[in-house]
Amino acid sequence: xxxxxxxxxxxxxxxxxxxxxxxxxxxxxxxxxxxxxxxxxxxxxxxxxxxxxxxxxxxxxxxxxxxxxxxxxxxxxxxxxxxxxxxxxxxxxxxxxxxxxxxxxxxxxxxxxxxxxxxxxxxxxxxxxxxxxxxxxxxxxxxxxxxxxxxxxxxxxxxxxxxxxxxxxxxxxxxxxxxxxxxxxxxxxxxxxxxxxxxxxxxxxxxxxxxxxxxxxxxxxxxxxxxxxxxxxxxxxxxxxxxxxxxxxxxxxxxxxxxxxxxxxxxxxxxxxxxxxxxxxxxxxxxxxxxxxxxxxxxxxxxxxxxxxxxxxxxxxxxxxxxxxxxxxxxxxxxxxxxxxxxxxxxxxxxxxxxxxxxxxxxxxxxxxxxxxxxxxxxxxxxxxxxxxxxxxxxxxxxxxxxxxxxxxxxxxxxxxxxxxxxxxxxxxxxxxxxxxxxxxxxxxxxxxxxxxxxxxxxxxxxxxxxxxxxxxxxxxxxxxxxxxxxxxxxxxxxxxxxxxxxxxxxxxxxxxxxxxxxxxxxxxxxxxxxxxxxxxxxxxxxxxxxxxxxxxxxxxxxxxxxxxxxxxxxxxxxxxxxxxxxxxxxxxxxxxxxxxxxxxxxxxxxxxxxxxxxxxxxxxxxxxxxxxxxxxxxxxxxxxxxxxxxxxxxxxxxxxxxxxxxxxxxxxxxxxxxxxxxxxxxxxxxxxxxxxxxxxxxxxxxxxxxxxxxxxxxxxxxxxxxxxxxxxxxxxxxxxxxxxxxxxxxxxxxxxxxxxxxxxxxxxxxxxxxxxxxxxxxxxxxxxxxxxxxxxxxxxxxxxxxxxxxxxxxxxxxxxxxxxxxxxxxxxxxxxxxxxxxxxxxxxxxxxxxxxxxxxxxxxxxxxxxxxxxxxxxxxxxxxxxxxxxxxxxxxxx
DNA sequence: CGCTCCCGCCATGCC
DNA sequence: GGCATGGCGGGAGCG
Numbered sequence: 001x002x003x004x005x006x007x008x009x010x011x012x013x014x015x016x017x018x019x020x021x022x023x024x025x026x027x028x029x030x031x032x033x034x035x036x037x038x039x040x041x042x043x044x045x046x047x048x049x050x051x052x053x054x055x056x057x058x059x060x061x062x063x064x065x066x067x068x069x070x071x072x073x074x075x076x077x078x079x080x081x082x083x084x085x086x087x088x089x090x091x092x093x094x095x096x097x098x099x100x101x102x103x104x105x106x107x108x109x110x111x112x113x114x115x116x117x118x119x120x121x122x123x124x125x126x127x128x129x130x131x132x133x134x135x136x137x138x139x140x141x142x143x144x145x146x147x148x149x150x151x152x153x154x155x156x157x158x159x160x161x162x163x164x165x166x167x168x169x170x171x172x173x174x175x176x177x178x179x180x181x182x183x184x185x186x187x188x189x190x191x192x193x194x195x196x197x198x199x200x201x202x203x204x205x206x207x208x209x210x211x212x213x214x215x216x217x218x219x220x221x222x223x224x225x226x227x228x229x230x231x232x233x234x235x236x237x238x239x240x241x242x243x244x245x246x247x248x249x250x251x252x253x254x255x256x257x258x259x260x261x262x263x264x265x266x267x268x269x270x271x272x273x274x275x276x277x278x279x280x281x282x283x284x285x286x287x288x289x290x291x292x293x294x295x296x297x298x299x300x301x302x303x304x305x306x307x308x309x310x311x312x313x314x315x316x317x318x319x320x321x322x323x324x325x326x327x328x329x330x331x332x333x334x335x336x337x338x339x340x341x342x343x344x345x346x347x348x349x350x351x352x353x354x355x356x357x358x359x360x361x362x363x364x365x366x367x368x369x370x371x372x373x374x375x376x377x378x379x380x381x382x383x384x385x386x387x388x389x390x391x392x393x394x395x396x397x398x399x400x401x402x403x404x405x406x407x408x409x410x411x412x413x414x415x416x417x418x419x420x421x422x423x424x425x426x427x428x429x430x431x432x433x434x435x436x437x438x439x440x441x442x443x444x445x446x447x448x449x450x451x452x453x454x455x456x457x458x459x460x461x462x463x464x465x466x467x468x469x470x471x472x473x474x475x476x477x478x479x480x481x482x483x484x485x486x487x488x489x490x491x492x493x494x495x496x497x498x499x500x501x502x503x504x505x506x507x508x509x510x511x512x513x514x515x516x517x518x519x520x521x522x523x524x525x526x527x528x529x530x531x532x533x534x535x536x537x538x539x540x541x542x543x544x545x546x547x548x549x550x551x552x553x554x555x556x557x558x559x560x561x562x563x564x565x566x567x568x569x570x571x572x573x574x575x576x577x578x579x580x581x582x583x584x585x586x587x588x589x590x591x592x593x594x595x596x597x598x599x600x601x602x603x604x605x606x607x608x609x610x611x612x613x614x615x616x617x618x619x620x621x622x623x624x625x626x627x628x629x630x631x632x633x634x635x636x637x638x639x640x641x642x643x644x645x646x647x648x649x650x651x652x653x654x655x656x657x658x659x660x661x662x663x664x665x666x667x668x669x670x671x672x673x674x675x676x677x678x679x680x681x682x683x684x685x686x687x688x689x690x691x692x693x694x695x696x697x698x699x700x701x702x703x704x705x706x707x708x709x710x711x712x713x714x715x716x717x718x719x720x721x722x723x724x725x726x727x728x729x730x731x732x733x734x735x736x737x738x739x740x741x742x743x744x745x746x747x748x749x750x751x752x753x754x755x756x757x758x759x760x761x762x763x764x765x766x767x768x769x770x771x772x773x774x775x776x777x778x779x780x781x782x783x784x785x786x787x788x789x790x791x792x793x794x795x796x797x798x799x800x801x802x803x804x805x806x807x808x809x810x811x812x813x814x815x816x817x818x819x820x821x822x823x824x825x826x827x828x829x830x831x832x833x834x835x836x837x838x839x840x841x842x843x844x845x846x847x848x849x850x851x852x853x854x855x856x857x858x859x860x861x862x863x864x865x866x867x868x869x870x871x872x873x874x875x876x877x878x879x880x881x882x883x884x885x886x887x888x889x890x891x892x893x894x895x
Numbered sequence: 896c897g898c899t900c901c902c903g904c905c906a907t908g909c910c
Numbered sequence: 911g912g913c914a915t916g917g918c919g920g921g922a923g924c925g
Contacts, residue, residue: 111901111923141914153903156916173909173914252917296918302900327898 114150117306120158122148124310127178137178138171157253161307164257188265189337195262256281256297257304264314264331273319273328274301305329 112118123144131137141159145152159176162168166183168176259281263272278297308314313333318325 111899114901116900151903152914153916154901156914160916292919298898299900299919300917302898306900 115306116154116157116303117310119148119150119154120161120307120310123155123158127180129181131178131180131182133182139168139176139178141174141176157303158307160253161257161304162311164254165261165311167311185334185337188261188334191258191262192265192337194258195266253300253304256300257308260301260304261308261313264329264333265335267331270331270335271317271319271328272331273326274298274305275326277301 126144126147127137127139139159141152141155145155148155159168159170163170163176166179166187167181168178171177260272260277263277263280264270275294275298278294278301281301282293282297305314305316308329309316311333313331314329315332317328317330319328320326
């Protein structure tokens, strides 16, 4: 080629193309012959050249200066070349050149100098860590590659990793935008959450190190394979990038990078060995990890690790195990991420590097800001706090959010892990459901996304605050979430695979106003969506309580419909639905117990009956999931149109259905999740996600706030015990009149607690007084515990030994009452949550056993129309439509 | 000898 | 067909 070139070119002009050579030439001997050595560099030193040359070479090799020079040249060859090109200098190919070349080669040899890590450092050195927001630095791959003297391929390796952390984002072909580390903490936070969801269990469980391997291996099998690798977080070009970019198959390096980082963030020791990471990252057939695949993965991990090392996020270490010393990396980057960021972000969009303009992006996260918030929230959840909306503070809770959070982060491993587990479980359920059942949910979920849904859990932030989510996309809400989520969500089913997926989420949006309806026991808050965690009992929840209320509720809801959004959730929905029924509480409780005991699986939604479910519209097979029903119900409620039918049907005795469902539970449970539909969203602002507990798990149910986010929660089966659950939020106003809603945590004693028990179990500490004000109240319950749990509980920061939450007795009662029936009085949905705990380790499905569930809220008489409720309950008319919610919280603990 | 990981072939997907 | 990306694994450097 060279020759050819030469011929073309003026005979002695050096060729521009070959920078390297030229540079060398230049440096060394300016005047040599024109002949371009061109590839000399590459060539192995062909000839011995002259003795002199050799000498020179040796000398140069010996001399550091020379080397440096050479290096520099190498680095800047391109540039030089370009410059030189002009100069006709010459090529020298003389000995000298050659010699120089040789030198280079020799010196060069060091691979180290060419290492990706070093290259990355050079790359990073070119850009400020914290660029001014105003300045937009664009990176041209070609340019950088030439400047750094490497092939573009290498730049891709670096950029892909940086992109996974959002230090850069792709803007266009060959163009990347440098963001610096402004987003790093957020990204890490997100990854941490995601990691917790996905890997939390593993890590935590393993704490002890190597267990991972085992556990991991074990689990993996069980675990659902990760859903493909979608990027956990898809930061991909937010802006509009050509779809093409996205379309490409997922960039594994990017994904791997995120996962790898997640492992660190989730790991207690902050140290991850390569082999473990590789195993974990090998999704698919984990079992049969084939060696070659494993090796390949490790190679990739080295690439990533080199970049991360350059970023100062990790460092290489070695861990010694029985088997010997293993290479590992230790996280030396930030461990905690300030919340502020989120908020900041929220407010300042600009900061957000990745504005996701794209739909896709949007979907994924509503906005980064949102996401952030969500995360935050989640964290709070984890901590067991009520999800107090960050913004709204509810206050009174003993646990301040902050504290909680801290706890989460700090202590959190446990909590987080728990949460993670929950999430995982949920996810699994969902997936299962979706997969298996696909049905209802899908229907419900209009969006195609639903498929992805599974992951509701995913990071998505919940839009708790009305602010953010105020208007949830009607449809979008859920779907969106899902969409996003999916990505996140982890495939991993954590522990309990068996678990039932539960996740129904229904979200509705209300207008955001919290309306209180007169009687309602609970309110949904305003626009803001809430997340609720409920312990879903496997069985319980539904079972007892709520009977029919749903119908009523729904109806009422409808009636009210317009105004206040009413949301009811499934189980509770039943209750909820019947707003009026203040009464029944007691009975319900009893029922519950019975029911619970009965083993019913949790079905979230009652309504399943196929025939019955009117909702059918929305939900096809009633059977699918109760959750679905719920949603549907809601939807119905919410949406004027839909309506009632569903409700009515739903009304049917849920219990029975539930039971039936429950029985199946394991299987079906998963299906439960349902997402509220889009429709619902619109009208109903509030959206909730309800998650059914999986059987295996202690059952927890979650309600997520509607709009988008569904947080994902996972419970580790085993660990669950400690989780604390947030409770319901109530609008302040409502509260005033009401009794409160609380979610107490219960211990999950096996025996279900009747109301009384309930009270006993849970004492509510809330003082109502404060509530009166408009502000919404939050009650959180704390934990859920497995019976055994106690220790766990203790562990939890928030939860003290005692049952943490105590509501005033009165409240408690009310709660209990509510739970069953009361739900929504005014049409507002009420949510109840139950938490059950499985005593045993949740992980296994086995655990699923029907737990007891206890109490929840009964509606206090004070609540709305008790009567109605009772009736409903009594009738058992629960409508499917409304969602019933209960919270049962079992826990012993804490305050 | 085994850990690292550079290097670049080649597939993929868009234009 | 060309180009941008990036998966992938051979095999070499290094300790």
